[in-house]
Amino acid sequence: MRRSTSATRRLRARRGSTSGDLNLTSLTDMFAFLLCVLLKSFSVNTVDIKPSAGMKLPNTSSVEQPHRYVALEIRRDGIYLEKDLLQPLKDFVLTDAGGAEANTGNQDTLFVLRGLIKARIERREIESTGMLIRAERDTPFDIIWRVMYTARQLGFDEFNNLAVHEQEAKKS
Amino acid sequence: MKRVRNATVWKHLKVNRRLRQGDLNIRPIMNLFMVLVPFLLMYSSFVELSILHSAVSEQGGRSSDEIRPGLIVEVNDAGYALLSHTCNLQKLLDAQEKVVGESRLTIAGFDRQQLAKLLVGIKQHFPKETEISLVPRRNNDYQEVIRLMDAVREFRDGNTIKPLFPNIAFLQPPALAKPAGVKNEVKQP
Numbered sequence: 363m364r365r366s367t368s369a370t371r372r373l374r375a376r377r378g379s380t381s382g383d384l385n386l387t388s389l390t391d392m393f394a395f396l397l398c399v400l401l402k403s404f405s406v407n408t409v410d411i412k413p414s415a416g417m418k419l420p421n422t423s424s425v426e427q428p429h430r431y432v433a434l435e436i437r438r439d440g441i442y443l444e445k446d447l448l449q450p451l452k453d454f455v456l457t458d459a460g461g462a463e464a465n466t467g468n469q470d471t472l473f474v475l476r477g478l479i480k481a482r483i484e485r486r487e488i489e490s491t492g493m494l495i496r497a498e499r500d501t502p503f504d505i506i507w508r509v510m511y512t513a514r515q516l517g518f519d520e521f522n523n524l525a526v527h528e529q530e531a532k533k534s
Numbered sequence: 535m536k537r538v539r540n541a542t543v544w545k546h547l548k549v550n551r552r553l554r555q556g557d558l559n560i561r562p563i564m565n566l567f568m569v570l571v572p573f574l575l576m577y578s579s580f581v582e583l584s585i586l587h588s589a590v591s592e593q594g595g596r597s598s599d600e601i602r603p604g605l606i607v608e609v610n611d612a613g614y615a616l617l618s619h620t621c622n623l624q625k626l627l628d629a630q631e632k633v634v635g636e637s638r639l640t641i642a643g644f645d646r647q648q649l650a651k652l653l654v655g656i657k658q659h660f661p662k663e664t665e666i667s668l669v670p671r672r673n674n675d676y677q678e679v680i681r682l683m684d685a686v687r688e689f690r691d692g693n694t695i696k697p698l699f700p701n702i703a704f705l706q707p708p709a710l711a712k713p714a715g716v717k718n719e720v721k722q723p
Binding site: 386387389390393394396397400401403404419420421422423424425426427428429469470494497498499500501502503504506507510511513514519520521522523524525526527 | 560
């Protein structure tokens with residue numbers, strides 16, 4: 363009788379210590395799942411082409427990866443080169459700050475933008491002849507054309523239009 | 535009876551001990567996960583970005599002895615217009631004959647599928663040709679332009695993808711009609 367009581371007590375004590383251990387199995391399962399998801403979306407592309415927050419890029423069926431080019435971003439409030447505002451816009455329309463364009467014969471050249479990019483090329487801050495264009499999906503083609511036309515005058519001969527791959531867009 | 539019960543208890547205790555000794559030590563794996571997860575989170579991209587090549591082209595084009603299609607897709611109020619200043623596209627599609635000449639095929643209602651089918655027909659006669667010029671309207675959205683670029687770049691028929699004209703160049707679009715006195719207007723009111 364005594365023996366059985368002490369054995370049961372020991373067993374209970376052991377059970378008690380077991381229940382005090384952290385149960386890591388479920389955490390391991392969760393980590394394994396997370397690891398699979400992250401490995402699937404792991405990007406080996408070293409080019410940083412993340413558009414600004416809130417920017418809605420157009421959709422495309424293209425699957426080609428972007429190259430390392432100088433990135434020009436056309437937002438509702440301005441044209442940015444690598445996060446620096448070069449030419450202000452107001453709802454995709456040129457404001458007075460870029461008003462020099464109006465009275466010239468060549469209506470498609472953005473002179474302010476051309477001057478600022480040219481200065482960067484002269485300072486050797488820009489060396490590629492390709493340009494990555496990030497623009498909102500509702501940007502009028504007029505402003506895109508004028509940006510490309512201006513860049514063409516500065517020797518940019520290849521333009522990469524950034525867009526979201528169609529299948530990804532459908533998911534979201 | 536009591537003895538039998540005691541024996542069962544001891545047996546359970548032994549099994550429990552054996553299990554505890556045989557458990558995997560998962561702490562090193564957990565440590566590895568703790569390092570891997572933030573690292574992968576940093577380099578993961580949840581939205582796949584792609585690019586479309588384009589260029590700015592001047593009106594005119596190259597002079598060549600052989601007949602080239604020299605295709606231009608123009609967007610106008612009625613729909614798309616497929617132009618060629620060097621090849622008679624109508625004769626090419628109807629009579630399968632390459633004839634020098636000018637032509638203009640109109641596709642009403644911005645039907646990109648119909649445009650792509652016409653381009654497939656032309657591509658069969660010029661398999662090496664990869665160039666095409668686009669003239670969108672100035673007030674077209676960027677998304678519309680990208681859709682047009684997709685339509686002329688490749689043709690998707692179910693799971694098969696036929697390359698069409700991936701070298702896309704933009705030509706100067708016609709100016710928008712501005713109301714008198716308004717300068718620097720980009721978007722048509």
